[in-house]
Amino acid sequence: MDYGANSVWKELGRPKSLRQQVADQIINALALGHLKPGQRIVELELAQNLGISRAPIREALIQLEQEGLVHVVPYKGTYVMDLNYTGVWELYTLRAVLEEFAIRRVMESNIRDTITSLWDIYDKMIEVCNTGNKLQMAELDSKFHEIIVRGADHEQLYRAWYPLKYKYMFYTITIDKNYSSSLEIVVKMHEKLIETMENGEVEKAVEEIKSHIIETGKLLLSQVADHGI
Amino acid sequence: MDYGANSVWKELGRPKSLRQQVADQIINALALGHLKPGQRIVELELAQNLGISRAPIREALIQLEQEGLVHVVPYKGTYVMDLNYTGVWELYTLRAVLEEFAIRRVMESNIRDTITSLWDIYDKMIEVCNTGNKLQMAELDSKFHEIIVRGADHEQLYRAWYPLKYKYMFYTITIDKNYSSSLEIVVKMHEKLIETMENGEVEKAVEEIKSHIIETGKLLLSQVADHGI
DNA sequence: TCTTTGATGACTGTCGACAATAGTTATTTA
DNA sequence: TAAATAACTATTGTCGACAGTCATCAAAGA
Numbered sequence: 001m002d003y004g005a006n007s008v009w010k011e012l013g014r015p016k017s018l019r020q021q022v023a024d025q026i027i028n029a030l031a032l033g034h035l036k037p038g039q040r041i042v043e044l045e046l047a048q049n050l051g052i053s054r055a056p057i058r059e060a061l062i063q064l065e066q067e068g069l070v071h072v073v074p075y076k077g078t079y080v081m082d083l084n085y086t087g088v089w090e091l092y093t094l095r096a097v098l099e100e101f102a103i104r105r106v107m108e109s110n111i112r113d114t115i116t117s118l119w120d121i122y123d124k125m126i127e128v129c130n131t132g133n134k135l136q137m138a139e140l141d142s143k144f145h146e147i148i149v150r151g152a153d154h155e156q157l158y159r160a161w162y163p164l165k166y167k168y169m170f171y172t173i174t175i176d177k178n179y180s181s182s183l184e185i186v187v188k189m190h191e192k193l194i195e196t197m198e199n200g201e202v203e204k205a206v207e208e209i210k211s212h213i214i215e216t217g218k219l220l221l222s223q224v225a226d227h228g229i
Numbered sequence: 230m231d232y233g234a235n236s237v238w239k240e241l242g243r244p245k246s247l248r249q250q251v252a253d254q255i256i257n258a259l260a261l262g263h264l265k266p267g268q269r270i271v272e273l274e275l276a277q278n279l280g281i282s283r284a285p286i287r288e289a290l291i292q293l294e295q296e297g298l299v300h301v302v303p304y305k306g307t308y309v310m311d312l313n314y315t316g317v318w319e320l321y322t323l324r325a326v327l328e329e330f331a332i333r334r335v336m337e338s339n340i341r342d343t344i345t346s347l348w349d350i351y352d353k354m355i356e357v358c359n360t361g362n363k364l365q366m367a368e369l370d371s372k373f374h375e376i377i378v379r380g381a382d383h384e385q386l387y388r389a390w391y392p393l394k395y396k397y398m399f400y401t402i403t404i405d406k407n408y409s410s411s412l413e414i415v416v417k418m419h420e421k422l423i424e425t426m427e428n429g430e431v432e433k434a435v436e437e438i439k440s441h442i443i444e445t446g447k448l449l450l451s452q453v454a455d456h457g458i
Numbered sequence: 459t460c461t462t463t464g465a466t467g468a469c470t471g472t473c474g475a476c477a478a479t480a481g482t483t484a485t486t487t488a
Numbered sequence: 489t490a491a492a493t494a495a496c497t498a499t500t501g502t503c504g505a506c507a508g509t510c511a512t513c514a515a516a517g518a
Contacts, residue, residue: 017303017501019291043470053503055284058470059291062248066295068388074246075470075509090385094330098389101326156319159297160327160389246471271499282473287500304479304500463516471508478501485494 018052022060025050027166030069030080032135033173038082041070067163069170083171085224091168092217096210098161099145103209105152107202114151118144118194125190129183137183138172141216144190148209176223186216247285252292254279256395259298259309261364262402267311270299296392298399312400314453320397321446325439327390328374331381332438336431343380347373347423354419358412366412367401370445373419377438405452415445 029035041061047054065072071079083091106114121144128136142165149161189212196205258264270290276283294301300308312320335343350373357365371394378390418441425434 019501020303042468044468054470055502055504059288059501062288062291063295066292068385074249076511077469087384090383094383094385094389097326097330097386101323154319154323155316156297156323156393157326159392160323163388164385248471273499283500284472284474288471305481306499459518461516461518463514465514466512467510468512469508469510471506473506474504476501476503479499481496481498483494483496485492487492488490 018056019059019063022046022050022052022056023063026060026064027069030170031139031166031173033170035080037080037174039080041078041080043078067166069163069166081167081170083167085221088168088171088175088224089217089221091164091171092213092220095145095161095164095168095217096213098157098164099148099209099213100206102149102152102154102157102161103197103205104202105154105157106148107197107200107205110151110153111197111200114147115194115197117147117151118190118197121147122187122190122194125187129187132183134176134183135173137186138169141172141186141190142169172220176220182219189215247281248288248292251275251279251281251285251289255289255293256298259395259399260368260402262399264309266309266403268309270307270309272307296395298392298395310396310399312396314450317397317400317404317453318446318450320393320400321442321449324374324390324393324397325442327386327393328377328438328442329435331378331383331386331390332426332434333431334381334383334386335377336426336429336434339380339382340426340429343376344423344426346376346380347419347426350376351416351419351423354416358416361412363405363412364402366415367398370415370419371398401449405449411448418444 026035026041035041043054043057043061047057050057061070061072061078064070065078069081071081073079121140125137125140125144128140146165149158152158189208193205193208193212196208255264255270264270272283272286272290276286279286290299290301290307293299294307298310300310302308350369354366354369354373357369375394378387381387418437422434422437422441425437
């Protein structure tokens with residue numbers, strides 16, 4: 001794989017630790033599908049590609065391990081996370097639980113700003129929908145849900161949800177070969193959800209976001225059944 | 230604070246990385262209340278206390294940061310997590326959500342083994358209840374709930390729940406001055422919950438575990454109101 | 459042929475030293 | 489005196505080197 005030699009150094013004005021820059025790079029490589037599930041990451045190799053020493057690399061990998069994005073085996077090596085069918089499905093069932101909680105809290109309090117932000121994302125989705133760029137759509141979808149979770153104003157919830165974001169984005173990119181075929185449906189689901197929220201229909205909103213998440217998960221996993229994970 | 234000089238070296242037969250040993254030590258110190266919220270952790274000091282270099286210390290701290298147990302500020306330092314009233318309350322509301330999901334899954338499938346394990350913990354609780362050892366009771370309580378979450382057989386759920394365990398144990402030890410006064414009540418709640426599970430009453434079990442968690446949280450936070458956090 | 463043993467190479471784990479940064483105190487300057 | 493600036497100190501961030509561990513493969517023995 002190619003991270004681009006020394007690319008971490010661009011725009012190095014403020015003292016952002018190399019560790020964080022490396023972690024961001026790896027997350028990016030993951031989200032863009034430049035790293036494959038189960039693939040080994042060799043510290044020295046990565047360090048040389050980035051033109052830095054191994055210490056910040058190791059620290060970045062440990063950070064990512066806690067987020068579940070890589071798996072560090074003592075004295076053996078670091079591997080890109082590798083979820084099986086069940087593991088991917090878990091991402092969606094857990095998201096359904098967390099986001100149900102999130103949307104209840106949002107609708108109890110913080111609804112105005114949240115809805116404004118959601119419409120913003122929605123507008124961008126409409127644009128991207130035409131281009132058919134599935135990577136951009138995955139990012140927007142992820143942002144959409146992140147807004148809801150952040151809107152819940154519950155730090156522990158956000159911390160629990162956050163790692164799921166990268167994982168499901170990763171698998172969306174990695175697995176889904178025909179995402180474009182369902183872009184319109186997904187956009188419609190989001191539109192409907194915002195409207196329900198605007199109408200203040202809590203229980204309906206809960207059902208919609210849950211079924212939206214579960215449907216998305218099933219859609220993704222149907223690709224697996226067709227093409228293998 | 231005193232971690233005991235070179236104490237990480239005892240029983241060093243198998244190649245368990247120093248990083249993990251250090252992380253375990255710190256977690257232990259947290260759970261035992263040897264570290265106070267907001268307290269600074271100086272790498273070199275800790276390294277010298279343990280008789281090792283800073284590298285594994287740093288890596289352990291980064292690992293713990295991702296679990297939310299410490300807060301690493303770039304170029305400034307590492308601080309023991311410091312939750313305010315709201316933050317502690319969040320631990321319990323999120324736990325209620327996660328453990329509701331967990332218990333539903335347990336009761337759908339894995340109930341036999343889980344209940345056996347729960348009764349085991351319950352028996353130990355009875356014993357400890359008489360001694361009034363609040364640290365042991367907090368550990369047993371934590372184990373009790375961990376069994377339920379693990380019984381759900383849902384790795385992503387467990388990963389989301391796991392960091393909460395240390396946090397609420399930490400604050401239980403740190404905050405609660407009169408835990409012993411309510412030991413019996415807590416034990417009774419657990420007994421009732423197991424019986425409900427045995428009877429297969431899903432919705433009742435859900436309500437019980439939710440109210441059990443929420444009540445425990447309220448109880449803890451009432452101490453805060455009295456004595457400050 | 460199959461297992462065991464022992465070298466070899468590649469990689470991870472740990473270390474001590476140095477560089478970079480933030481906070482503090484001392485010094486200059488108006 | 490008070491503000492700005494310049495050392496100084498404590499601590500974190502990064503580096504290169506070395507030690508420890510694992511996997512591989514060849515040689516030896518059954």
